[in-house]
Amino acid sequence: MKIGLAAKMNLLFFAMLMLFGLALGYGLIRQETRVLNAELVARANVLLDSLRIASEYPLLVKDREAISRSAKGLLAQPDVVYCRVEDAQRNTLVEAGAQQTHRVRLFRAIVTTKRGNALSGEELLLGSSPEVQETIGEVFLSLSLAGLDKKIHDVVALVAAIVAGALMVTFMASSLLFRRIVGRPVALLVKGIERLAGGDLDHQVRVHSTDEIGLLADSFNRMTKDLKNVTVSKDYVDDIIQSMTHLLIVLDSNFAIKTVNHAVVETLGYAEQELLGQPLQKVLDESSKAGLEDMVKRGALHNAERVYRAKNGKIIPVLFSGSVMRDRQNELKGIICLAQDVTDRKRLEKAVMQSEKMSAVGQLAAGVAHEINNPLGVIFGFAQGLIRRLQPGDPLEMPLKSIEQEAVRCKNLVQDLLTFSRATRADREPLELNRAVEAALSLVTARARMAQVEVRKELSADLPRILANLNQLQQLVINLANNAFDAMKDGGTLTVRTALIQEEARSWVSLIVADTGRGIAPDVLPRIFEPFFTTKPVGQGTGLGLSLAYEIVRKHSGTLEVKSQAGGAEFCAKFPARTGRELEERVRELRQDAGPPKAGSV
Amino acid sequence: MKKALSAFWLVLFSLSPGSAKEGPLFSILFSSDIEPYQQASQGFRELLAEHGLSARFAPYDLKNESPESVDARLRQSQSTLVVALGTPALKFAREKIQDVPVVFCMVLNPKRLQAPNITGVSMDIPLSVKLRIVKSVLPNARRAGVLYSRNSNALLAEMVAGASAFGLEVLEKEVGSDKELPAALKEMSWQIDVFLMLPDSGIYFPKSTEYLLLESLRNKFPVIGLSSVYTKAGALLSFDGHYKDMGRQAGEMAVRLLRGEQPEALPIAPPRTIHWSLNRLTAERLDLKIPEGVAREATEIFGQ
Numbered sequence: 013m014k015i016g017l018a019a020k021m022n023l024l025f026f027a028m029l030m031l032f033g034l035a036l037g038y039g040l041i042r043q044e045t046r047v048l049n050a051e052l053v054a055r056a057n058v059l060l061d062s063l064r065i066a067s068e069y070p071l072l073v074k075d076r077e078a079i080s081r082s083a084k085g086l087l088a089q090p091d092v093v094y095c096r097v098e099d100a101q102r103n104t105l106v107e108a109g110a111q112q113t114h115r116v117r118l119f120r121a122i123v124t125t126k127r128g129n130a131l132s133g134e135e136l137l138l139g140s141s142p143e144v145q146e147t148i149g150e151v152f153l154s155l156s157l158a159g160l161d162k163k164i165h166d167v168v169a170l171v172a173a174i175v176a177g178a179l180m181v182t183f184m185a186s187s188l189l190f191r192r193i194v195g196r197p198v199a200l201l202v203k204g205i206e207r208l209a210g211g212d213l214d215h216q217v218r219v220h221s222t223d224e225i226g227l228l229a230d231s232f233n234r235m236t237k238d239l240k241n242v243t244v245s246k247d248y249v250d251d252i253i254q255s256m257t258h259l260l261i262v263l264d265s266n267f268a269i270k271t272v273n274h275a276v277v278e279t280l281g282y283a284e285q286e287l288l289g290q291p292l293q294k295v296l297d298e299s300s301k302a303g304l305e306d307m308v309k310r311g312a313l314h315n316a317e318r319v320y321r322a323k324n325g326k327i328i329p330v331l332f333s334g335s336v337m338r339d340r341q342n343e344l345k346g347i348i349c350l351a352q353d354v355t356d357r358k359r360l361e362k363a364v365m366q367s368e369k370m371s372a373v374g375q376l377a378a379g380v381a382h383e384i385n386n387p388l389g390v391i392f393g394f395a396q397g398l399i400r401r402l403q404p405g406d407p408l409e410m411p412l413k414s415i416e417q418e419a420v421r422c423k424n425l426v427q428d429l430l431t432f433s434r435a436t437r438a439d440r441e442p443l444e445l446n447r448a449v450e451a452a453l454s455l456v457t458a459r460a461r462m463a464q465v466e467v468r469k470e471l472s473a474d475l476p477r478i479l480a481n482l483n484q485l486q487q488l489v490i491n492l493a494n495n496a497f498d499a500m501k502d503g504g505t506l507t508v509r510t511a512l513i514q515e516e517a518r519s520w521v522s523l524i525v526a527d528t529g530r531g532i533a534p535d536v537l538p539r540i541f542e543p544f545f546t547t548k549p550v551g552q553g554t555g556l557g558l559s560l561a562y563e564i565v566r567k568h569s570g571t572l573e574v575k576s577q578a579g580g581a582e583f584c585a586k587f588p589a590r591t592g593r594e595l596e597e598r599v600r601e602l603r604q605d606a607g608p609p610k611a612g613s614v
Numbered sequence: 615m616k617k618a619l620s621a622f623w624l625v626l627f628s629l630s631p632g633s634a635k636e637g638p639l640f641s642i643l644f645s646s647d648i649e650p651y652q653q654a655s656q657g658f659r660e661l662l663a664e665h666g667l668s669a670r671f672a673p674y675d676l677k678n679e680s681p682e683s684v685d686a687r688l689r690q691s692q693s694t695l696v697v698a699l700g701t702p703a704l705k706f707a708r709e710k711i712q713d714v715p716v717v718f719c720m721v722l723n724p725k726r727l728q729a730p731n732i733t734g735v736s737m738d739i740p741l742s743v744k745l746r747i748v749k750s751v752l753p754n755a756r757r758a759g760v761l762y763s764r765n766s767n768a769l770l771a772e773m774v775a776g777a778s779a780f781g782l783e784v785l786e787k788e789v790g791s792d793k794e795l796p797a798a799l800k801e802m803s804w805q806i807d808v809f810l811m812l813p814d815s816g817i818y819f820p821k822s823t824e825y826l827l828l829e830s831l832r833n834k835f836p837v838i839g840l841s842s843v844y845t846k847a848g849a850l851l852s853f854d855g856h857y858k859d860m861g862r863q864a865g866e867m868a869v870r871l872l873r874g875e876q877p878e879a880l881p882i883a884p885p886r887t888i889h890w891s892l893n894r895l896t897a898e899r900l901d902l903k904i905p906e907g908v909a910r911e912a913t914e915i916f917g918q
Contacts, residue, residue: 069825073793126820133766133813134701134722134737137841137854138650 018195022187029182037175044167048160052091056119056155059086063151064121067097071123071149076105083108086153094154097123100147115157123149197225204232211247213240259320259330263347267291267304270346279353281323292349297321307334308344320351329358366541370563373543377429385426392419428556439481440568441602442595445510445521445587446471448482452489453508456497464503465496472511476589478521479598484564491561492525492583498548499529499581512589519589520570524582532576540574561585637668638694638872643684643707645700645720646677650857654699654720657861658868665869669694676702685710695868698734701727708732715871719864720857722813723768724882733871733880735863739853740884741776747890748838749780750908751851752808759806759835760786761798766814773810784810795822796829803833810838811849823847834900845891846916850900854913856887889913 015023063086070078083095083106093116094109124145197219204217213236219229253260254274262271269287277284280295287294292304297319307313318332330351337345395416402409453467460467489508496506509524532540539545541562546555561583565572570587590598642658644651655673662669672691674684688696688710696711698704698718707716708729718724718734748755758777762770774784785806787798795817802809809830811818818826818840827848830837839849867880895917897904909915 069821072821073796075796133815133840134720136813136815136818137722137737138648138720139841139843 016195017198018187018190021194022183022190025186025190026179026183029186030179033175033179037171040171041164041168044171045164048163048167052117052155052157052160053119055091056117056153057121059089059092060119060121060151060153062086063095063097063153064123067123067149067151068125071097071099071105072125074099074105079106080108091155091159092153093156094118094152096152097149098152099149102150105149109154111154112156115161116154117157119153119155121151121153122147123151193221193223194225197221197229201225201229201232204229204236208236208239259349259351259353261287261292261295261349261351263292263349265344265346267347269294275353279322279328280320281326286323295320297327304334304347308336308347311336317354318351329354366562367566369542370559370566373559377543381426381429384422385430388419388422388426392416392423395419425554425556428554428560439484440479440598441481442477442590442598443480443482443485444477445475445480445485445523446473448480448485449489449508449510449523451482452486453493455486456490456493459494459497460506463497463500465500466503466505468505468507470507470509472509475510475512475521476519477595478568478587479590479595480568480587484568488561488564488585489523489525491557492585495557495561495583496525496527496529496581498553499527499531501529504528504580513586515586520586521589523585523587525585526580526582528580530580531578532574532581534576537574537576541572637670639670639672639691640695640697640868641672641674641688641691641693642697643699643703644673644675644677645698645702647675651699651720653857654861654864655697657858657863658697658719658865659861660858661862661865662869667869667872676706681706681710695871697864697868704732704734715877717864717868717871719860720855728882731877733867733877733882735860735867735883735885737855737860738884739855739888741772742779743888744838744853745776745780745782747853747911748808748810748851749782750911751892751904752836752902753905755782755807757783757785757806757808759802759809760784760812761789761795761802761814761817762786762812763789763814763816765816766812769812769814773812782808789817791816796825799826799829803829803835806835808836808838808850811840811844813840831896831899836896836900836902842889842891842914845893845914848896849893850896850902851890851892851912854889854891855885856889859887860885891916893917 063082066082067079069075070082079097083097086092086095087109092109094111095107096104096111097106098104125148126145200217200219204215207215215236216233217229219226221229253271256273257275259276259279260271260273261269261276264270269290269292272284272287276282276287276295280287282295313332313334316332318330320328320330322328331354333350335348337348339345395412399409399412399416402412449469449471453469457467493506493508500506505528507524507526509522509526511522511524513520513522536547541559542555543559544555545559546553562572565585565587568587570585572583572585575582575584640662642655644655659671672687672693674687676684684706693714696707696714696716698707698716699720701721704716704718704721704724704727707718708727712729712731714731716729716732716734718732720737721727721734722737724734724736760770760773770784770786774786777784785802787802789795789798809826811826823844824847827837827844831848836850837844837848839845839847839852841852841854843852845852863883863886867883870880871877890912891914892904892909892912893916894904894909898917
């Protein structure tokens with residue numbers, strides 16, 4: 013059982029009080045017993061004296077009757093139980109009462125008398141005779157102690173009751189007092205200290221006393237306040253760490269992970285327990301593992317590009333900063349690793365780069381196309397004119413037809429190049445994606461049949477309309493389909509799918525073109541949208557098909573992404589779904605641009 | 615007691631031989647140092663002084679000095695006259711001194727100690743004087759009770775002889791020892807009108823006297839005591855000699871002896887001044903009506 017400070021003090025106080033009470037009670041009883049005994053003795057002496065005096069002369073003259081009268085008178089006194097008078101020769105003259113042996117006290121007194129020793133009568137006259145004391149007998153008196161015993165018993169009972177009562181009252185009062193002046197304030201202090209230990213720096217101990225405990229409470233409150241001013245609580249620090257958007261990993265001196273924050277858990281997909289105690293290499297990509305020791309040597313590392321690898325294998329590019337913690341003896345205490353996830357930034361940078369590359373190529377192509385278009389027209393026109401003039405079997409027929417054929421190819425190439433520059437906002441109108449898809453697929457049906465490719469259409473009905481140029485959309489579908497046919501040399505399935513999807517808090521209309529071909533090699537994948545990049549032999553591909561598709565989608569405020577694996581590639585184009593108001597505004601713009609409608613035109 | 619003793623020694627010092635002019639030397643034998651002897655000695659010296667005698671006085675205390683020492687000193691002193699105060703002193707003088715005249719005083723019944731060189735003043739108050747006063751106080755008294763022993767036979771005889779002259783019949787009872795006193799008193803108390811104490815130390819001592827006086831009050835008989843001390847204690851009346859006057863009386867005898875008279879020529883004299891004391895409380899208790907004229911004659915009255 014736990015005994016509190018106040019209870020201990022009270023018990024000690026009570027023990028001392030009890031000792032004092034017992035000593036006092038003992039002293040009182042002893043004193044009272046002594047007084048009662050003294051009273052008894054005094055009374056006995058008075059009685060004995062009276063008997064002695066009354067018996068003096070009767071003893072001299074052996075007057076038994078007179079002595080007996082005195083003895084009986086004495087026996088009538090309380091407590092007197094026995095009385096005896098003896099003469100000088102120890103003969104019992106009178107005996108009264110019963111001689112008891114239990115709880116009685118025997119008193120005795122010698123009876124003497126003054127005996128005039130007058131030698132002459134004149135001494136008798138003058139009163140000058142020398143007086144001598146003569147023993148003439150002895151008186152005995154027994155007093156019962158029953159009365160005394162009862163009185164002592166009463167005194168003991170009274171003293172015991174008073175002492176016990178006083179002790180009880182004092183104990184109750186003192187326990188209340190101790191609890192009030194010691195127990196409660198100390199309990200409040202203990203509670204305050206526990207709360208302080210638990211990190212509650214706002215708790216104040218309320219003890220209203222001016223004694224040492226009150227001073228202690230004041231000091232405690234001051235200390236708590238000071239502590240609050242100078243100390244940041246662990247919770248507070250934890251909150252800060254956990255609320256950081258950057259990924260914080262703290263390593264101990266053995267490079268094992270000691271602390272991770274919520275952003276680490278969230279971003280990398282590991283549970284905290286899976287990381288604690290593990291080396292940093294667990295989350296670092298192979299390409300980033302070098303350089304940790306170097307950082308320890310240098311003391312810090314700022315904004316280095318590193319790559320983390322999530323639990324699911326996802327690559328996360330980060331801006332990595334590290335600093336080394338050292339103790340006062342300059343011993344390595346730990347390493348703080350702070351990383352910023354730059355995945356989105358990287359993607360944006362890549363997109364911007366791609367866009368700028370496209371833009372440059374487009375402008376170049378457009379310029380070149382303009383300059384080439386006119387001489388090409390002259391070459392094509394004269395080639396056709398010459399061919400028309402040829403006689404059958406003319407030896408120039410083959411070279412001229414080759415010129416015409418290659419001129420056509422150049423014309424088509426120039427046409428593609430011009431598409432980069434021609435696609436403007438003004439060319440777009442609200443239309444249904446499915447209609448463009450249907451129209452485009454009808455154009456590739458023949459090639460599909462030749463390539464033994466089955467075309468599967470999965471067109472979602474009731475799609476919202478998009479703002480687009482129909483020709484360009486058809487071009488997009490045809491280019492993606494041709495790319496698929498190229499990938500499926502031995503036949504396969506071409507799936508064209510349209511759908512309404514929700515992404516980044518808005519609606520998109522998606523177009524997916526998937527093949528079951530050989531897929532795209534990973535090293536090629538990042539470059540497939542670059543203009544003039546092709547894996548086909550020279551003369552078979554221009555390297556403009558996919559880049560044109562990319563440019564068409566980009567100019568429609570959409571995105572084009574590719575996913576590839578061994579079983580085929582999948583191109584996904586997304587166009588923003590337009591609301592009714594956006595479409596109306598666009599229609600109004602088109603009408604104003606067109607001016608008043610001309611008769612006969614559609 | 616201590617005070618009295620020191621006073622006594624002061625007196626002795628003033629009486630020392632060297633303190634007075636050369637003259638007759640008086641050796642004064644004190645039986646003890648009690649006040650009555652001092653008074654008597656004082657009276658003796660005053661009387662001598664009145665007669666113009668520049669005598670020297672040598673005191674001897676027989677109580678506090680051994681008889682041998684006193685005897686030796688007496689023989690060396692060559693006293694002119696020896697004064698014996700009290701019976702022990704007279705007995706000593708009678709035994710040791712034969713060639714110097716001895717004058718005594720304060721001695722009861724001195725006749726038994728007579729010698730040729732001895733004379734003095736007796737302490738015995740004449741029975742007739744006593745009975746006359748008793749009769750005047752108790753005129754109706756007819757029968758007087760007396761207890762006696764062998765020691766007081768002579769006194770009883772004198773009493774029996776003298777009482778009839780005053781119309782009193784003496785009812786006497788001999789008491790063998792003090793233990794017989796209560797029985798004797800009980801027997802006589804209802805028959806007597808007055809009880810007369812005889813100076814008999816065999817019968818009377820403090821406790822028996824107390825008993826006697828208590829019985830007298832219970833049984834209503836007046837007691838005639840031996841001295842004023844008894845009156846004070848409850849006796850109706852008592853007689854006393856005048857101690858200082860006794861000393862003067864003895865002094866007169868000494869002067870006559872110095873003038874050449876012989877001791878034999880000077881008979882033993884009774885005290886010439888008698889004092890008597892009365893206890894009014896006792897009288898009231900005993901329902902006695904004391905005639906006022908008589909009471910006025912008392913030297914000392916207790917219980918006023």
